[in-house]
Amino acid sequence: MxxxxxxxxxxxxxxxxxxxxxxxxxxxxxxxxxxxNYPVAxxxxxxxxxxxxxxxxxxxAHARALAGVSGRTVGIIVSEVIDxxxxxxxxxxxxxxxxxxxxxxxxxxxxxxxxxLAFIELMHERRADAVIVVGGSFADRSYTTELARxxxxxxxxxxxxxxxxxPPLDEPAxxxxxxxxxxxxxxxxxxxxxxxxxERILYLGGPPALSTTRERLAGHRRALExxxxxxDPELEQLGSFSRAFxxxxxxxxxxxxxxxxAVFAANDIVAAGAAQALEEAGVRVPQxxxxxxxxxxPVAQELRPRLTTVHIPLxxxxxxxxxxxVSGGDEDDWREQTTGAVRLGTHIVVRDxxxxxxxxARRV
Amino acid sequence: MxxxxxxxxxxxxxxxxxxxxxxxxxxxxxxxxxxxNYPVAxxxxxxxxxxxxxxxxxxxAHARALAGVSGRTVGIIVSEVIDxxxxxxxxxxxxxxxxxxxxxxxxxxxxxxxxxLAFIELMHERRADAVIVVGGSFADRSYTTELARxxxxxxxxxxxxxxxxxPPLDEPAxxxxxxxxxxxxxxxxxxxxxxxxxERILYLGGPPALSTTRERLAGHRRALExxxxxxDPELEQLGSFSRAFxxxxxxxxxxxxxxxxAVFAANDIVAAGAAQALEEAGVRVPQxxxxxxxxxxPVAQELRPRLTTVHIPLxxxxxxxxxxxVSGGDEDDWREQTTGAVRLGTHIVVRDxxxxxxxxARRV
DNA sequence: GTGAAAGCGCTAACAT
DNA sequence: ATGTTAGCGCTTTCAC
Numbered sequence: 001m002x003x004x005x006x007x008x009x010x011x012x013x014x015x016x017x018x019x020x021x022x023x024x025x026x027x028x029x030x031x032x033x034x035x036x037n038y039p040v041a042x043x044x045x046x047x048x049x050x051x052x053x054x055x056x057x058x059x060x061a062h063a064r065a066l067a068g069v070s071g072r073t074v075g076i077i078v079s080e081v082i083d084x085x086x087x088x089x090x091x092x093x094x095x096x097x098x099x100x101x102x103x104x105x106x107x108x109x110x111x112x113x114x115x116x117l118a119f120i121e122l123m124h125e126r127r128a129d130a131v132i133v134v135g136g137s138f139a140d141r142s143y144t145t146e147l148a149r150x151x152x153x154x155x156x157x158x159x160x161x162x163x164x165x166x167p168p169l170d171e172p173a174x175x176x177x178x179x180x181x182x183x184x185x186x187x188x189x190x191x192x193x194x195x196x197x198x199e200r201i202l203y204l205g206g207p208p209a210l211s212t213t214r215e216r217l218a219g220h221r222r223a224l225e226x227x228x229x230x231x232d233p234e235l236e237q238l239g240s241f242s243r244a245f246x247x248x249x250x251x252x253x254x255x256x257x258x259x260x261x262a263v264f265a266a267n268d269i270v271a272a273g274a275a276q277a278l279e280e281a282g283v284r285v286p287q288x289x290x291x292x293x294x295x296x297x298p299v300a301q302e303l304r305p306r307l308t309t310v311h312i313p314l315x316x317x318x319x320x321x322x323x324x325x326v327s328g329g330d331e332d333d334w335r336e337q338t339t340g341a342v343r344l345g346t347h348i349v350v351r352d353x354x355x356x357x358x359x360x361a362r363r364v
Numbered sequence: 365m366x367x368x369x370x371x372x373x374x375x376x377x378x379x380x381x382x383x384x385x386x387x388x389x390x391x392x393x394x395x396x397x398x399x400x401n402y403p404v405a406x407x408x409x410x411x412x413x414x415x416x417x418x419x420x421x422x423x424x425a426h427a428r429a430l431a432g433v434s435g436r437t438v439g440i441i442v443s444e445v446i447d448x449x450x451x452x453x454x455x456x457x458x459x460x461x462x463x464x465x466x467x468x469x470x471x472x473x474x475x476x477x478x479x480x481l482a483f484i485e486l487m488h489e490r491r492a493d494a495v496i497v498v499g500g501s502f503a504d505r506s507y508t509t510e511l512a513r514x515x516x517x518x519x520x521x522x523x524x525x526x527x528x529x530x531p532p533l534d535e536p537a538x539x540x541x542x543x544x545x546x547x548x549x550x551x552x553x554x555x556x557x558x559x560x561x562x563e564r565i566l567y568l569g570g571p572p573a574l575s576t577t578r579e580r581l582a583g584h585r586r587a588l589e590x591x592x593x594x595x596d597p598e599l600e601q602l603g604s605f606s607r608a609f610x611x612x613x614x615x616x617x618x619x620x621x622x623x624x625x626a627v628f629a630a631n632d633i634v635a636a637g638a639a640q641a642l643e644e645a646g647v648r649v650p651q652x653x654x655x656x657x658x659x660x661x662p663v664a665q666e667l668r669p670r671l672t673t674v675h676i677p678l679x680x681x682x683x684x685x686x687x688x689x690v691s692g693g694d695e696d697d698w699r700e701q702t703t704g705a706v707r708l709g710t711h712i713v714v715r716d717x718x719x720x721x722x723x724x725a726r727r728v
Numbered sequence: 729g730t731g732a733a734a735g736c737g738c739t740a741a742c743a744t
Numbered sequence: 745a746t747g748t749t750a751g752c753g754c755t756t757t758c759a760c
Contacts, residue, residue, distance in 0.1 A: 063753035065426040427737035
């Protein structure tokens, strides 16, 4: 015997057939009142609706999807939902999806590329209209190949893989992408520091292999070069994006490291950690040391002094990601291949954590 | 003609039938290698797997669900994903769901009860194994009735509605619930203030009609009573849970309001706003004014002075919510009705924002 | 305006 | 170990 319901006892949900019988009509009619996409006599409609109410009928989205209508779902894959960077993007995705009457399937990789791949597959199985992978990626050859394969499979089914906040695949593959001017933001904020007279700037944090780090570092270096400042490897202290890293490394460097008058933290979280280390070491910001971050998440405004950082239109990125992937909701596709790409701007927001370098030695 | 695919061109995804044909076996066999729940000759299995690879076959979760297997989905409804309170719970839900190979459907109500109801329906349509509604609720009669109805419908289908961080429905309904000792936490932290000698404590923020507010306020009042301190309506300044509210109302009260030596912000966000107003008014924390919050989200540690607040096991609440709802994954139900309820403890975490009231007038 | 019937892709008896 | 087949619940021609 087939298991009718997953619960302990064998209740059965009402189906269109039940509704049809009770209302004395055919299932086709029930379907028509359900979808209100076809004329149905008012009297009939009311009888059907009454029957549905009486039976506590709830349409089965799986059956509906199987019968050919879109599942109205978009998948979003982030590394961590409590990280504001991802959370804001997720919010944009959710809101835009909701506008198109879509629900979001979300999952967290916790930074594991293998999980990311597995989740893409899971969402494909669920026939998501789009699968949005968010955040930087590691430049691993076999990983990229796998990703491209998934993109092709998805595309072959009329779905789309969207890269959000990461560079396109080397390999050609049918993906859409939403980027932000990462390199430009890093360039701008470094230049801001340079303009204040800083020449020895510490770049702190960020996983070395992550695209996000590579791009920010590239912008930073370009700004240095443009002002004719030699790059000092000792001043590039990569690591991770954690608060703990920012605090620990900053403390170590303060104790025994190269000279510098400003810190460019790879993101605001790292900046928060660095700020704490600075505070604990009695180094005043910005008088003794300037500090900037990246991302402009809420903590930047909570720190004292308030953190000068680079703003990224995170929520908008999320929105664009779904717009790019789902061509106009119910309407028929207005273009052959919607394999688009958008690139949003970033800009620095000046707050209180930067000042001209102090004349005195910064070493305590 | 039926629309085979939603994309511009009419590609068709490979199905079990295609795989079966290419591998020269029956669809049953394909299904068997797919679910690895039945013996299949190694040679056959390899042939089938090869065929799948060749065809880029990806199983259709809808068809599978329709054929009787669980959709392996849990729904979670929060008011806002970027709010750490919800985000941490969501993380717990996601992680626990992932352990059972389930994906999360998440959506945001932005505080609108109507949207909440609508989302529950949507998730029911998708046959989620459980639907978890997170956060406080408004004590609206008709809303409660509707919620109870949804709970019954869900239950009738073998699914479950889980109330997470909110009190049970007045009306009897088949729901599971995960609560935290909200009243107790409020009692404890108020008592902490009282023990330091504060007698005039301002309770600031929180929507008056929200269950969360009611419970916290109740704990606050109980602590006052127990110490024989008369309650002063002027010292209960409810409002919202926003940072902006905390800042604005605090500023107003500082200018022209009742006397008080300590502030109990309804949550950490409000506390952050209040802290800013205090800072702007030149009132020092904790020397001139003590300040506490509720929730223990990251900002509490970022504020200076670090905020004394009440810790809630948010992530654990999320985990419990799914455990309660999904009885042991694949195994058959080991109990009749899993309509359980758990209540987790809260505790205050003492940091640096509280001191004994100053002898001098606090008014500036 | 409404009904009959053919699938959609998969799983699970039931045979063999 | 593998094949046959009957649904799962819905939408959608095609008739009437």
